[in-house]
Amino acid sequence: MTRWIEIVSRQRRVDVYLMVIAFLVLYTDTEAAPTDVVISDTTAANYLAQYGYLPPTNPESGAFLSEDKLTAAIEEFQAFAGLNITGELNEETVKLMATPRCGVKDKVGPAADGRSKRYALQGSRWRTKSLTYKISKYPTGINKQEVDKEIANAFSVWSGETDLTFTRKTGHENVHIEIRFEVGEHGDGDPFDGPGGTLAHAYFPVYGGDAHFDDAERWTIKSYRGTNLFQVAAHEFGHSLGLSHSDVKSALMAPFYRGYDPHFILDQDDVSAIQALYGTKSTSRGSRPLPPAEEDPELCKDPKVDAMFNTKDGEIIAFKGKHYWKLTDNGVASGYPRRISSTWKELPSNIDAAFTYRNGKTYFFKGTQYWRYINTTIDGDYPKEISDGFTGIPDNIDAATVWTGNGKIYFYKGAKFWRFDPASKPPVRNNYPKLIQNWEGIPNHVNAAVTYKGYTYFFQDNAYYRFNDRMFKVDDANPAFPRSTAYWWFGCKSANRGTLDDNNVHPEFGKK
Secondary structure, eight states: OOOEEEEOOOHHHHHHHHHHHHHHHHHSOTTTSOOOOOOOHHHHHHHHHHTTSSOOOOTTTOEEEEHHHHHHHHHHHHHHHTOOOOSSOOHHHHHHHTSOEESSOSSOGGGGGTOOOSSOBOSOOOSOSEEEEEEEEOOSSSOHHHHHHHHHHHHHHHHTTSSOEEEEOOTTOOOSEEEEEEOSOOSSSOOOOSSSSEEEEEOOGGGTOOEEEETTSOEESSOSSSEEHHHHHHHHHHHHHTBOOOSOTTSTTSSBOOOOOTTOOOOHHHHHHHHHHHOOOTTOGGGSOOOOOOOOHHHHHOOOOSEEEEOTTSOEEEEETTEEEEEETTEEOTTOOEEHHHHSTTOOSSOOEEEEOTTSEEEEEETTEEEEEETTEEOSSOOEEHHHHSTTOOSSOSEEEEOTTTSOEEEEETTEEEEEOTTSSSSSOTTOOEEGGGSBTOOSSOOEEEEETTEEEEEETTEEEEEETTTTEEOOOSSOSSEEHHHHTTOOTTSOOOSOOOTTTOTTTTOO
16 A cells, blocks of 8 residues: 655744754764664655755645655655665665755756756856846854955856856945845745754846845854855855756765865866856866876877776876876876775776766776775775676676766677666666667777766777767867877877867867
8 A cells, every 4th residue: 555645845844853853963972872863754755845856835735745756756865965775764864864055956947857967057047247246134243354255255166167257246236146144034935944954045047146145054264163154155156157956976066065175176067067057268277288297108108098987076097907097187197107006905907997976986897896985995895796786787898987968877898888877777778788879979899988077088099089968979179089098188299189280270279
């Protein structure tokens, strides 16, 4: 018999439940006695409806949903947040639901249909790049000059990657983005909930772009105490510019507050998102080549690699034999190569493929086995058989990557590819494998694949192809693809760079 759960769309009720949960999670002495933190199905359903995983309900009559639909919504939340997908309200899921966060829904616009990139665009943007803002209501507890500085710094996060400019105005003149610090009900139908819970919310350009912050929070500057104003403001202004929440944990546009980061830098996922809306900065690093890095004799002589992957911090790593290299925009980073075993102690040489999934974990494949790591620490009892952890995927694969178009995992071998979706049962549909020729312009028998600045790159022998994930074909460019991996990726000055004769004629120079 199907069990039905009542959804009561009362914001205060959800807030009270989750504030209690947050207290239990944050202040229970877990070393002294493990604590089972639980929430009711109704509370979870309200939370999931609030953030877009379930449809909105009538605030007067409420609604009922089946247990199956609640389970599916929990699974979707877990997948978005990079948790183990169980469909159950387990401890890590409840803890994350109790984590302070942005009040904007996770599932809006194009992201709601499950076909979005890792980053998500809401669908609206400003038609001008010269934007104005004003702070019409300041927070209590911080002087206005400090707030002005932190807000300006938060806007500069986005102007640093685009040609957007932000000018603060005072007085009563109209501006593009109005900023207010409020408590409780504040006139927009989306009341704040006091300390913790919802920290702030902002409106997409189509709805005016304004940003509201909960003044019941303890806003702080460059402190591990309280809630960091700069980081939250930078996140909210991403919404004001048209960005939705990202399912990349390291992204600024991820919905959950991670605490003060004194070494904050904008994640590549955020850069790709904002530049998809407003273009690259006219003086950005990618527009002109940097001085070549010191050449690596091994890679320049034979640039064929075994595998490439992105770390969860956005770095690109290339594996070849028993060594690995960290790559930068202009070649190989200094201090490389290094032995694979010096960093990933349990890994063998000659890896077949690798990728980092949206849960922040990196997977390595060789032969019939795979290993899972958190950064450089092995994550449990590995290696395991590919047939056990990746049912439907063959042994001895050529390459693997997480595609930016839909967040699914793709495996390549010979002339075929497989799509693997951990949230589906079975994870590989029965219409796979398919032919690689479906990826227009990509050859069979690739050696490696990796994502970089919104593109997917495929490597075969000493050459590579840049695949446009939006157009679903290899890019038309000058010089044409395939290009020399040694020249464009490893900074080998002596390598043939293709048909590029005049750097001033071809705007592609300096862009892989």
